[in-house]
Amino acid sequence: MNYHIVTYGCQMNLHESEKIAGILRSCGYECESGLEEADVVVFNTCCIRENAENHAFGNIGSLKKLKKSNPSLIIAVGGCMAQEAGKAAWLKSKFPFIDILFGTHNLPELGELIERKRREKKTIISLKEERVATEDGVVPVRTSYPNAWVNIMYGCNNFCSYCIVPYVRGREKSRRPEDILKEVSSLVEEGYKEITLLGQNVNSYSGEGGMRFPELLEKAAEIEGDFRLRFMTSHPKDFSAELVQVIKRNPKICRQLHLPAQSGSNRILSLMNRRYTRETYLSEIALLRREVPDCEVTTDLIVGFPTETEEDFRETLSLVDAADFSSAFTFVYSPREGTKAAVMEGQIAEETQKDRIMRLVERVNARTREKSARYVGREVELLCEDFDKKKDVYLGRDVYGRMGYFKSEKNRIGDFVTIRVTEANGISLYGEAVN
Ligand code: 5AD
Ligand code: SF4
Numbered sequence: 001m002n003y004h005i006v007t008y009g010c011q012m013n014l015h016e017s018e019k020i021a022g023i024l025r026s027c028g029y030e031c032e033s034g035l036e037e038a039d040v041v042v043f044n045t046c047c048i049r050e051n052a053e054n055h056a057f058g059n060i061g062s063l064k065k066l067k068k069s070n071p072s073l074i075i076a077v078g079g080c081m082a083q084e085a086g087k088a089a090w091l092k093s094k095f096p097f098i099d100i101l102f103g104t105h106n107l108p109e110l111g112e113l114i115e116r117k118r119r120e121k122k123t124i125i126s127l128k129e130e131r132v133a134t135e136d137g138v139v140p141v142r143t144s145y146p147n148a149w150v151n152i153m154y155g156c157n158n159f160c161s162y163c164i165v166p167y168v169r170g171r172e173k174s175r176r177p178e179d180i181l182k183e184v185s186s187l188v189e190e191g192y193k194e195i196t197l198l199g200q201n202v203n204s205y206s207g208e209g210g211m212r213f214p215e216l217l218e219k220a221a222e223i224e225g226d227f228r229l230r231f232m233t234s235h236p237k238d239f240s241a242e243l244v245q246v247i248k249r250n251p252k253i254c255r256q257l258h259l260p261a262q263s264g265s266n267r268i269l270s271l272m273n274r275r276y277t278r279e280t281y282l283s284e285i286a287l288l289r290r291e292v293p294d295c296e297v298t299t300d301l302i303v304g305f306p307t308e309t310e311e312d313f314r315e316t317l318s319l320v321d322a323a324d325f326s327s328a329f330t331f332v333y334s335p336r337e338g339t340k341a342a343v344m345e346g347q348i349a350e351e352t353q354k355d356r357i358m359r360l361v362e363r364v365n366a367r368t369r370e371k372s373a374r375y376v377g378r379e380v381e382l383l384c385e386d387f388d389k390k391k392d393v394y395l396g397r398d399v400y401g402r403m404g405y406f407k408s409e410k411n412r413i414g415d416f417v418t419i420r421v422t423e424a425n426g427i428s429l430y431g432e433a434v435n
Helices: 011-026 050-061 064-069 087-094 104-119 165-169 177-190 213-221 241-249 266-271 278-291 310-322 350-373
Strands: 002-007 040-045 074-079 100-102 124-126 147-151 194-198 228-232 256-258 296-303 327-332 379-388 393-397 403-406 416-425 428-433
Touching: 002 011, 011 040, 011 074, 011 104, 011 147, 011 194, 040 050, 074 104, 087 100, 087 124, 100 104, 104 124, 147 177, 177 194, 177 213, 194 213, 213 228, 213 241, 241 278, 266 278, 266 310, 278 310, 296 310, 296 350, 310 350, 327 350, 350 416, 379 403, 403 416
Parallel strands: 002 040, 040 074, 074 100, 100 124, 147 194, 194 228, 256 296, 296 327, 403 428
Antiparallel strands: 379 393, 379 416, 393 403, 416 428
């Protein structure tokens, strides 16, 4: 029997889809297939911004025909969107052909829900307010060799005023350090070369025995083997000098910190409930660069937050230069029902948002291009992660997260490959393998 999983959103969701695949395999669905050939289709949704949601609605809606021609097809919808207040009932009424609706905290039960669905006719809705256990016993089907993701914690306590995550993912729950370190060790033994520790806010990790994130990161970096270690995402309010020292001491930790700034304006940061200022943000990355001079900083930025003036926006633009970001994910503010910001006065007009995002993207890209251009003529070590059949090139990432492309006669996936850069284009580097 075949399965097909459609994933929306971030790395956290991509990893959850690997767990969903693990559950489906244990239910007898052996092969991943295209949509048309599938016996079960799972939508792993994201609700962080409106466009991710709309995208999912469109895709789910288009399955009506397929279900009609194949009534035994099981359609399951899970992830953050199903967990939103009142959304599951709404989805059931809008798309009555959905068989199973399950929340983010119900993922480990998906197997049982499928079994139940095989016996019962009606739509099954299974939602839990909070995650019960941090160990779900699910063995993921990893699909991104040589990279592997490891959850270190779930949920978020921060309640940034624009963000729906704390409502749909619940309060922070940290996994036990020994479980995390055991998972990292076995992945390294299995040959994975880049491990990313995942959490909504890894810096507030609080493990059994009082273990904090810097200690956990260092213990993971001390595991024997030839691998790189990344982590995401960090919150600037929990950034620490200790974390900087751990990065400095451990060459396995990638020289790239993803530290979402969201805005460069103190007034907006305060309305966003971010609990740091532009000045403290800049002093954190100054400390990082003093101690680890080759470390690059990437970020997330939002434009068009309620009441954002041209002056506030220019502060975000100027932060791109002041912080010297090597790249940034840029977002247009999207009101999310149930959050504080959604009911704030002063929502920004769409044209203004569009104008600002274009100007911001332009500023970020100019900096990224300029940084990439400096690579021409240099040697860079890539971890080769894929082969692009169309372009006939292998691709990989350097320790800063930059994508590099090269040609090779033999399969290099999973190798650390040094290339001499001959051309840089935006965030991508092109070169010839020298090893
Ligand atoms: N509108 C726009 N962007 C958002 N993000 C989170 N919530 C919203 C929202 N309502 C962005 C933040 C966060 C990233 C994962 O998504 O920048 O860091
Ligand atoms: Fe959302 Fe803020 Fe938590 Fe990040 S830290 S998930 S932006 S509430």
